[in-house]
Amino acid sequence: MQLQGKKIIALGERDGIQGSAIAQCTASAGAEVVLEVTHCFV
Amino acid sequence: MQQMTAQPVIRGVRFFLAHTPGLVRYGSKPSRDIDREPAVVDTLQAHLRGYADAVAYPPNQAFLGAIHPDTLGSLPTPWFRHTGCGERWAPHGEIMSEEEFYGWLKIADAFNLVSLEAGFAASIRPALAAHPLCTPADLEQLGTGVSQAELDARLAGDVPDLPIFLRDGSRIGCFHAAHEVDATLAADVLLENLACKTTAVLAMRTLLAQEHIDPLAIPYVLNSGEEAVGDRYQRGGGNLAKAVAEMSGCQAATGVDIKGFCCGPLHALAVAGGLVSARVFPHVVVVGGCALSKLGMKYRGHVQHDQPILEDVLAAVAILVSGDDGASPRLRLDSLGRHTVAAGPSQKAIFQQLVSEPLQRLGLGFGDIDKYATELHNPEVTEPAGSGNVPLLNYRVIAGLAAMRKEITPAQVPDFVAAHGMPGFSPTQGHIASAVPFLGHAVDGLRCGDLQRVLLLAKGSLFLGRMTQMADGVSLLLERNG
Amino acid sequence: MAEQYPREDMVVVLGTPTAESSRLYALTVTEGDPSWAGALAGTPLGLPVYHVTEDAIKCQVSPEVYEEQVTLMEMVLDVADIADAVQAVRDSSAPAV
Structure with a gap:
């Protein structure tokens, strides 16, 4: 699976990796982040 | 005046x-x-x-x-x-x-x-x-x-x-x-x-x-x-x-x-x-x-x-x-750790600003903090819902930072977590669960127990309010008086 | 969201902290979950899903960005279990059409 050119839904979690961190990672691989969310379950 | x-x-x-x-x-x-x-x-x-x-x-x-x-x-x-x-x-x-x-x-x-x-x-x-x-x-x-x-x-x-x-x-x-x-x-x-x-x-x-x-x-x-x-x-x-x-x-x-x-x-x-x-x-x-x-x-x-x-x-x-009453633990305002806007959203950035940076500023090592009072959510509440053991993750991150600074070896991480951490015991009551649940024990231990220093740290999920993607974080050191 | 873009172009990337939460999220985005009230309620079936720490993602990310954003958490999370959980969901779901 190539990230280049893909539309990314970044589903982060407060106690794992935040959405914005996932977004930066996938953007660095040439993907476009179309949704970035971070959930909190505590 | x-x-x-x-x-x-x-x-x-x-x-x-x-x-x-x-x-x-x-x-x-x-x-x-x-x-x-x-x-x-x-x-x-x-x-x-x-x-x-x-x-x-x-x-x-x-x-x-x-x-x-x-x-x-x-x-x-x-x-x-x-x-x-x-x-x-x-x-x-x-x-x-x-x-x-x-x-x-x-x-x-x-x-x-x-x-x-x-x-x-x-x-x-x-x-x-x-x-x-x-x-x-x-x-x-x-x-x-x-x-x-x-x-x-x-x-x-x-x-x-x-x-x-x-x-x-x-x-x-x-x-x-x-x-x-x-x-x-x-x-x-x-x-x-x-x-x-x-x-x-x-x-x-x-x-x-x-x-x-x-x-x-x-x-x-x-x-x-x-x-x-x-x-x-x-x-x-x-x-x-x-x-x-x-x-x-x-x-x-x-x-x-x-x-x-x-x-x-x-x-x-x-x-x-x-x-x-x-x-x-x-x-x-x-x-x-x-x-x-x-x-x-x-x-x-x-x-x-x-x-x-x-x-x-x-x-x-x-x-x-x-x-100051000469007996109660001191709130070290010069220790204040702040997760700044510029720091970025990663957990590494947050913990560096809340733990590594203040410790360095005060000339302290990770081991000089007897107990880290972090997010103390009771794992028995969070784990059955798939949310993991929040305090344990926090303690592993802090120990990981100590290892990155070569203050401990990677093999010493579990011992560091056991000695400087604690199990989560707080009800999942929003703002109550971070750092403050340990405050009573901290005051007792710093006043008449064997504690010298306790670092309080908390993170806030600001992104939940949809006004920024950022989180926030603050830390403060409590120290034995006298 | 899924109506806006061709489904074959979309990838869901997770940052969940445990194998169990990763499995639940992955199931939600591949099989859909009408009771799920979050941002993906109503998302159609079959979106490919990965965890950001899986090699398939990690190997494509700039090492500097990964180091800054993820490495510390990778050290403390059970990434092998998480990868197994997400892989199992991918294996069990029909490929995206």
């Missing part, structure tokens, strides 16, 4: 828990599920525990200071199997039954929002009268209640009230909306706000009484809770602090709310320390009331694992920040 600054100390901390299984249905998650599927109420009710079990529950006993968190860690799990024996009154506060708590909700009600059924009001009156914090004026405020017929009429009205139930499903009162159309004054919103006020008041009254502080000596109160008190033109307008001061007998006080999601209390402690340090006030009380919306948040995971619904308590804290 005095020129010298004062050294702020944490002079005292008290907590308050109310066991409110009957209110679990009004937690955000359960209430939404019940709206969709009314039978969820039966599922909830079948998994709610009784008062004696909530009192005996070891994490609650640790929260109230009856056992140390390190002792908790050595108890067999699951902790919820420890049932039946425990003390309501513990060194750092009490855990109250739902019956008495409903009475206090009525006592704290300045707008006749709560109606209790007459027989129920009469039944709880003796227990309230015997409570050490209950005054004759409080009992007058309790009133004599209303008839079942009046409750029926209110619940059938155009703007229906919320019925109030006990754990067993019996209806003992109702909660009114304060406005026909203003959603910020709806019954469910006001119930959250009044519960927050009531629990904060009980923590504050406990603190003042047990620390032998005249309420009139308190000039300023900071509320750090997250409830949005206000009306539709100023949603979240705030100042629950003053409402808490009023009901705590602090006639000479005013105050303000300081909000920051889960790091609200640490921001408030820093501000309180600053006000004391600058000699603006000799004492500032930081309070945080409960987060009713969090009740039953992870009930599905608990039901799925056939364990009791453990998110059944409301929690509050009150912290007295004063000038």
Whole structure:
């Protein structure tokens, strides 16, 4: 699976990796982040 | 004008828990599920525990200071199997039954929002009268209640009230909306706000009484809770602090709310320390009331694992920040760690700014902190819902940073976590769960135990409010005096 | 969201902290979950899903960005279990059409 050119839904979690961190990672691989969310379950 | 600054100390901390299984249905998650599927109420009710079990529950006993968190860690799990024996009154506060708590909700009600059924009001009156914090004026405020017929009429009205139930499903009162159309004054919103006020008041009254502080000596109160008190033109307008001061007998006080999601209390402690340090006030009380919306948040995971619904308590804290008394732990304002805008969102950036950077600034190593008081959510609450062990993850990150700085080897990480961490024991009550649950133990250990330094740290999920993708974080060092 | 873009162009990338939460999220975005009230309620079936720490993602990310954003958490999370959980969901779901 190539990230280049893909539309990314970044589903982060407060106690794992935040959405914005996932977004930066996938953007660095040439993907476009179309949704970035971070959930909190505590 | 005095020129010298004062050294702020944490002079005292008290907590308050109310066991409110009957209110679990009004937690955000359960209430939404019940709206969709009314039978969820039966599922909830079948998994709610009784008062004696909530009192005996070891994490609650640790929260109230009856056992140390390190002792908790050595108890067999699951902790919820420890049932039946425990003390309501513990060194750092009490855990109250739902019956008495409903009475206090009525006592704290300045707008006749709560109606209790007459027989129920009469039944709880003796227990309230015997409570050490209950005054004759409080009992007058309790009133004599209303008839079942009046409750029926209110619940059938155009703007229906919320019925109030006990754990067993019996209806003992109702909660009114304060406005026909203003959603910020709806019954469910006001119930959250009044519960927050009531629990904060009980923590504050406990603190003042047990620390032998005249309420009139308190000039300023900071509320750090997250409830949005206000009306539709100023949603979240705030100042629950003053409402808490009023009901705590602090006639000479005013105050303000300081909000920051889960790091609200640490921001408030820093501000309180600053006000004391600058000699603006000799004492500032930081309070945080409960987060009713969090009740039953992870009930599905608990039901799925056939364990009791453990998110059944409301929690509050009150912290007295004063000038140096030569004995209480010092609040080191020069230690303040802040997660800045520029730092970026990664956990690494947050922990570096909250732990590594302040330690370096103070010339301390990671091992010089005896205990790190971080997010202390009870894993027995979070793990069945797939949310993991939050404090353990935090401690591994801190140990990982220590390893990155070569202060410990990677092989020493587990030992570091065991020595400088602790098991989570806090109810998942929003802003209450981060750092402050350990404060009572920290003050004891720094005053007359073997602790030298405790680092308090908290993170806030600002992104939940959709105004920024950022989180926030604050840390503060507490140090033995003298 | 899924109506806006061709489904074959979309990838869900998770940052969940445990194997169990990763499995639940992955199931939600591949099989859909009508009771899920979050941002993906109503998302159609079959979106490919990965965890950000899986090699398939990690190997494509700038090492500097990964180091800054993820490495510390990778050290403390059970990434092998998480990868197994997400892989199992991918294996059990029909490929995206």
